[in-house]
Amino acid sequence: xxxxxxxxxxxxxxxxxxxxxxxxxxxxxxxxxxxxxxxxxxxxxxxxxxxxxxxxxxxxxxxxxxxxxxxxxxxxxxxxxxxxxxxxxxxxxxxxxxxxxxxxxxxxxxxxxxx
Numbered sequence: 001x002x003x004x005x006x007x008x009x010x011x012x013x014x015x016x017x018x019x020x021x022x023x024x025x026x027x028x029x030x031x032x033x034x035x036x037x038x039x040x041x042x043x044x045x046x047x048x049x050x051x052x053x054x055x056x057x058x059x060x061x062x063x064x065x066x067x068x069x070x071x072x073x074x075x076x077x078x079x080x081x082x083x084x085x086x087x088x089x090x091x092x093x094x095x096x097x098x099x100x101x102x103x104x105x106x107x108x109x110x111x112x113x114x115x
Contacts, residue, residue: 005101006070010078012097013042013069013087017079021091024079026055029088033062038088039095040065043106044072047085055086056106067103 001009016022023032032038033055041059043052045068059066069075069087076083089095 001068001070001104005103006074008101009042009069009098009103010074012094012101013075013089014078016089016091016094017087019091019094021089021094022079023088023090024081024084026051026085029055029086030058032088032090033058033064037090038062038064039090039092040067040098041086041088041106042067042069042075042098042103043086044069044075044084045106046071047083051085065099066106067098068106069103 013022017024023029029038029041041064043056043066056066072083072085075087079087089098
């Protein structure tokens with residue numbers, strides 16, 4: 001992820017959190033996905049496999065786009081935490097802005113396991 005894209009993405013995420021257009025953490029992202037509120041998600045590629053395995057299969061099964069974001073410590077810093085594995089975007093306008101940046105899709109962990 002190049003520096004300009006990362007800076008823009010983290011800026012949009014920060015705005016989303018302050019404006020309540022984003023949810024932070026595995027459980028809150030899972031809840032938003034289950035209730036049909038989630039527009040897209042941004043996952044830290046270096047997050048623990050346990051955290052990613054809890055959320056990515058659900059998001060992929062529901063057809064929710066998941067983008068690979070910056071490392072967990074940078075993603076967390078953007079939202080006022082030490083680290084975070086995943087952030088979900090619930091605001092449609094914010095989701096459009098993030099899609100417009102064209103971030104890399106997050107690989108589906110199920111495909112990697114199947115080999």
